[in-house]
Amino acid sequence: MLTATMPTAAAHPALRAPAAAPQRIADTLQGLQDHVEISRRILHAGDSLYRTGDNFGCLHVVHSGFFKTLNLAADGREQVVGLHFKGDWLGFDGIATGRYGCDAVALDTGEVWSVRYDALLAACARHAPLLGLLHAAMSREISRDRDSLLSLCTLSADARVADFLRYWAEAMAQCGLRNDQITLRMTRAEIGNYLGMTVETVSRALTKLARGQLIAFTERGRRDICIPDVSALAAYVQRSLAPSPVLQ
Amino acid sequence: MLTATMPTAAAHPALRAPAAAPQRIADTLQGLQDHVEISRRILHAGDSLYRTGDNFGCLHVVHSGFFKTLNLAADGREQVVGLHFKGDWLGFDGIATGRYGCDAVALDTGEVWSVRYDALLAACARHAPLLGLLHAAMSREISRDRDSLLSLCTLSADARVADFLRYWAEAMAQCGLRNDQITLRMTRAEIGNYLGMTVETVSRALTKLARGQLIAFTERGRRDICIPDVSALAAYVQRSLAPSPVLQ
DNA sequence: CGTTGGGTTGAACCCACTCAATACGCGTGG
DNA sequence: CCACGCGTATTGAGTGGGTTCAACCCAACG
Numbered sequence: 001m002l003t004a005t006m007p008t009a010a011a012h013p014a015l016r017a018p019a020a021a022p023q024r025i026a027d028t029l030q031g032l033q034d035h036v037e038i039s040r041r042i043l044h045a046g047d048s049l050y051r052t053g054d055n056f057g058c059l060h061v062v063h064s065g066f067f068k069t070l071n072l073a074a075d076g077r078e079q080v081v082g083l084h085f086k087g088d089w090l091g092f093d094g095i096a097t098g099r100y101g102c103d104a105v106a107l108d109t110g111e112v113w114s115v116r117y118d119a120l121l122a123a124c125a126r127h128a129p130l131l132g133l134l135h136a137a138m139s140r141e142i143s144r145d146r147d148s149l150l151s152l153c154t155l156s157a158d159a160r161v162a163d164f165l166r167y168w169a170e171a172m173a174q175c176g177l178r179n180d181q182i183t184l185r186m187t188r189a190e191i192g193n194y195l196g197m198t199v200e201t202v203s204r205a206l207t208k209l210a211r212g213q214l215i216a217f218t219e220r221g222r223r224d225i226c227i228p229d230v231s232a233l234a235a236y237v238q239r240s241l242a243p244s245p246v247l248q
Numbered sequence: 249m250l251t252a253t254m255p256t257a258a259a260h261p262a263l264r265a266p267a268a269a270p271q272r273i274a275d276t277l278q279g280l281q282d283h284v285e286i287s288r289r290i291l292h293a294g295d296s297l298y299r300t301g302d303n304f305g306c307l308h309v310v311h312s313g314f315f316k317t318l319n320l321a322a323d324g325r326e327q328v329v330g331l332h333f334k335g336d337w338l339g340f341d342g343i344a345t346g347r348y349g350c351d352a353v354a355l356d357t358g359e360v361w362s363v364r365y366d367a368l369l370a371a372c373a374r375h376a377p378l379l380g381l382l383h384a385a386m387s388r389e390i391s392r393d394r395d396s397l398l399s400l401c402t403l404s405a406d407a408r409v410a411d412f413l414r415y416w417a418e419a420m421a422q423c424g425l426r427n428d429q430i431t432l433r434m435t436r437a438e439i440g441n442y443l444g445m446t447v448e449t450v451s452r453a454l455t456k457l458a459r460g461q462l463i464a465f466t467e468r469g470r471r472d473i474c475i476p477d478v479s480a481l482a483a484y485v486q487r488s489l490a491p492s493p494v495l496q
Numbered sequence: 497c498g499t500t501g502g503g504t505t506g507a508a509c510c511c512a513c514t515c516a517a518t519a520c521g522c523g524t525g526g
Numbered sequence: 527c528c529a530c531g532c533g534t535a536t537t538g539a540g541t542g543g544g545t546t547c548a549a550c551c552c553a554a555c556g
Contacts, residue, residue, distance in 0.1 A: 081394040095387035139343035145393035146329040153444035196401035
């Protein structure tokens with residue numbers, strides 16, 4: 001069995017997912033391709049896959065690219081509630097009510113595979129493992145959301161940014177992409193919204209991490225970030241928990 | 249069709265659930281009873297239904313009482329990530345990994361119905377509507393978690409407490425219980441943890457709400473709370489969004 | 497009684513926010 | 527080519543909401 005090497009510390013809470021993530025992603029895409037009729041669709045940065053209130057009919061799986069989900073309140077508040085990478089499903093929130101409960105927006109050019117929910121259920125009836133994949137994906141989504149809550153409530157602003165970068169790098173690795181140098185597809189405003197802080201705080205946190213050698217900016221633009229050692233970010237999060245002074 | 253009256257403002261984001269919640273709960277319990285072998289279990293306040301890391305084998309449905317789910321990080325951080333009432337499912341987070349990802353703890357005496365996950369799947373194959381109930385429950389869980397994120401990131405401490413009370417009262421109504429006077433089953437510490445603030449802030453927020461006549465404490469103890477008008481709480485949340493001075 | 501756990505309240509502090517100025521990157525058009 | 531505008535990012539100074547630290551109240555209980 002070809003298990004991808006996972007260089008980062010395995011002790012981290014958000015790392016409960018099985019180490020064989022690339023295999024899982026491949027199985028998901030293959031399973032869909034083999035048993036359900038799928039419709040492929042290319043989206044570009046800023047395009048919406050679906051919007052809050054749209055009639056629910058399809059589930060979607062990210063085949064390439066990056067997506068964010070936005071929760072919109074009736075009063076205008078909006079909140080980035082999830083980031084989604086290759087192999088992730090989109091649209092679960094629509095099953096219960098028959099309407100999507102959030103917006104799904106592409107962060108750059110990418111492809112999604114869409115399947116009709118009823119067709120998927122029919123396929124699951126014929127081919128049971130497909131249902132297992134579906135349930136596992138929903139289960140992971142729930143766990144992931146809870147980990148977000150945990151980080152949001154228990155970490156300082158700096159640590160949340162560090163944890164965000166670690167999460168992104170982790171996701172890159174699971175997609176089989178290199179994660180020592182990542183290009184954030186989000187503006188500081190989006191990151192700040194996702195992490196519950198302001199643009200300025202995000203910026204300050206990033207410069208502090210750069211000062212501490214935990215990350216480095218590349219020559220071109222400040223949206224590319226070098227992460228020499230992903231596990232060092234996790235260590236930073238741990239350190240910042242203790243009331244002992246970390247790095248200035 | 250007997251649709252329960254929902255007195256509260258329908259404009260609120262967390263109110264996406266179909267209005268026929270009592271019917272949904274009844275259907276869930278009936279569906280389980282009719283098609284799967286269930287094992288009933290009584291728990292008392294503080295008892296754990298399952299713990300983080302336990303082998304996953306069962307899903308559980310609350311039949312009576314109140315439960316909280318606790319996310320535990322390896323480093324000791326713990327976070328209340330969910331509250332669960334009659335008809336709610338517990339244990340979804342265990343499907344993906346084969347181990348529960350959090351603790352489920354009873355907030356007072358209550359009964360849960362447990363079903364083996366594999367038995368449930370088999371029953372779903374025989375009786376399709378059961379699968380619909382399961383997926384709807386998972387879908388609602390995801391939506392609910394996202395609403396928590398939204399509140400946590402976009403509301404002030406006072407508004408979060410108000411929103412918490414509104415949510416609890418809402419849940420009581422959906423269970424068919426009276427919601428003009430609720431007994432919080434949680435200590436200030438638990439509430440604070442759930443809402444991402446300290447005990448003192450929770451206490452201050454409650455006294456402020458009481459000063460503003462939005463809630464009132466009963467004669468006995470400060471854990472019983474009268475809510476004369478639930479929709480007034482939602483209105484308070486809305487008001488506190490605008491930078492205009494609310495109530496002192 | 498004394499003790500213990502939960503709750504409230506006050507005072508001082510501090511992290512993160514607001515406000516504001518500046519700098520950067522990039523496309524457009526002169 | 528530079529000028530210009532615009533969105534984005536960074537940095538500084540000042541403020542404030544929420545925290546920390548502390549004292550105190552109260553009810554339950556041995």
